[in-house]
Amino acid sequence: MRSMSRRMLLAAAMLGSSLTGALAQDKTPVKLGAIEILTGPNSRYGIAIQRGFDLALADINKAGGVLGGRPLALAYEDSAGAKEQALNAARKLIGRDKVPLILGPTLSNEMFAAGPVANERKVPIVGTSTTANGITAIGPYVFRTSLPESDVIPVTLKTAQTKFGIKRVAVMYGNDDAFTKSAYDVMKASLEKLGIETLTTETFGSKDSDFSAQLTKIKALNPDAIVLSALVEAASGIELQARQLGIPDKVFFIGGNGLNSPKLGDIAGKAADGTLVGSPWFIGKPDAANQAFVNAFKDKYGGDQPDQFAAQAYDTLFIVAKAIDAAGAPDSEKIKDALIKVKHTGVMGPFSFSDTRDPADTSGVVVLVMKGGKFQLLQ
Template sequence: GPYVFRNSLPESVAIPAAMKVAVEKYGIKKVAFIYSNNNDFAVSGFKTMKETAKEMGLTHLTEETFADGDVDFSAQLTKIKGLNPDALLVSALYKEGSLIVKKARELGIDVPIIGGNGFNNPQVIEIAGTAAEGLVVATPFSPERKDEKVQNFVKSFEAKYGSKPDQFAAQAYDGLYIIAQSLLKTGKGEDREALREELAKLKDFEGVSGKLSFDEKRNPIGEPVVVTIKDGKFVPFE
């Protein structure tokens, strides 16, 4: 509806960004996909990956599926290994995604792994362990970003919850400040029309998840940061 605003960068922006830098750095030509086929989020991410791969002229070797809650991905990954891809693209929530990454490395699949937004969670490192090293993903938020506002947020979050914030915690935090800022500008706390108009005007809001504006459809305009996991941390991909 006209009163709904979104401050989460869609995978249609994040996934192509991650794929582009990975393809350029690693010379990727052939790719294999694996995704959850009973999860709308993962299916949508897979479709973006598939479309992006086609646009980039990559060879599509196979697309394997699983269901949320699955814990054994040996059959799918064994098939993928036999096809010898240059990269593995995974669209999943973090639990299943982490197990896929772990099993892929156990089976000897040592090519780059590119993930969707479901991998933007510190739990990936906890679950996959060293297998998560080198994972490539795009995110609007990096807890390692050298920015005073970001580091203050990370410290406060860790002090309260005992863990690092993920992308979704950062976006919720920014969302609250976006609404508060817009309410203050209206000077009319009970006028939803005025609030909507102020939100629609948002431009270059500096939050912990980066600079944000809204387009005419109330979707976010922002630039994702491509990161990789190195030494157990999400760091900028170079």
């Protein structure tokens, strides 16, 4: 009970209002839409995001909801990682459910399909995990709370260069996904800027499972590290096959945001040890809000630990709730105008939007290393 009370106080503080105990005549739920990958190989991301939303939803509603006492509700649509399905989900949520705001979709590919629909219909859409270049350029109704890869990857590569002295790398990336291709573009530019030599660039498709040809070529070149832009399923297979083919542990992987999931360790095991990723969040952050979130997440989900995607989703729902309160009504246009002004301090730290509707503060990137199947702060 003591833990629950503390969480409720933190939730009320996050919302920045004294909603608890507020009375209002209108108790109709304010229903928002959420498009996430809930089935299929990339559901590891979408389910983590859904769990973060659901935990925040419970905390917000226990603290009094929005608009002086109206409960918040979420209508989920499963995109299954398919652009067409994400597009249809956006049309359904806007046309049938009349939601004033959409959360998601999970992947940048999906946002490039669904974002234009939301923008055309003048319904704000907020990505919590879409990190490709050009997301918010879709239009003025498209926001994101996730740091773009262009802010994270350069920090990761610079850290690898400074700490481990990497000079020669091989690069691998998925060439049929907007997110992994965009991350590769950032990697390429960052490597050139840092003066790190790229020995070879190898590509693969999102449905590929055999990477032996690419890895055999890379092994013969003896790079210091392998720079990898992939989603977690492919990344796990690549790391496992690299070790099976005899690429030594000293040749570690440096990943983009797709590798930033505990599932990498779950699937690849020891083969993933030494992998470096950049992140705007770390589970071991000692502040009270973060530790309350981590403990509540583990309590609710049978001991499972949250990842960056769950943390970003958790904070995002509080940000949206604040915008709804500031708007004074579940009105899309008013919420859009309020969102850009929201300031929030949550489990990710202080947050506000820039004038491009991206995160304004990009200084909080940390570099994590996988050891024993779990990410730790790189010391």
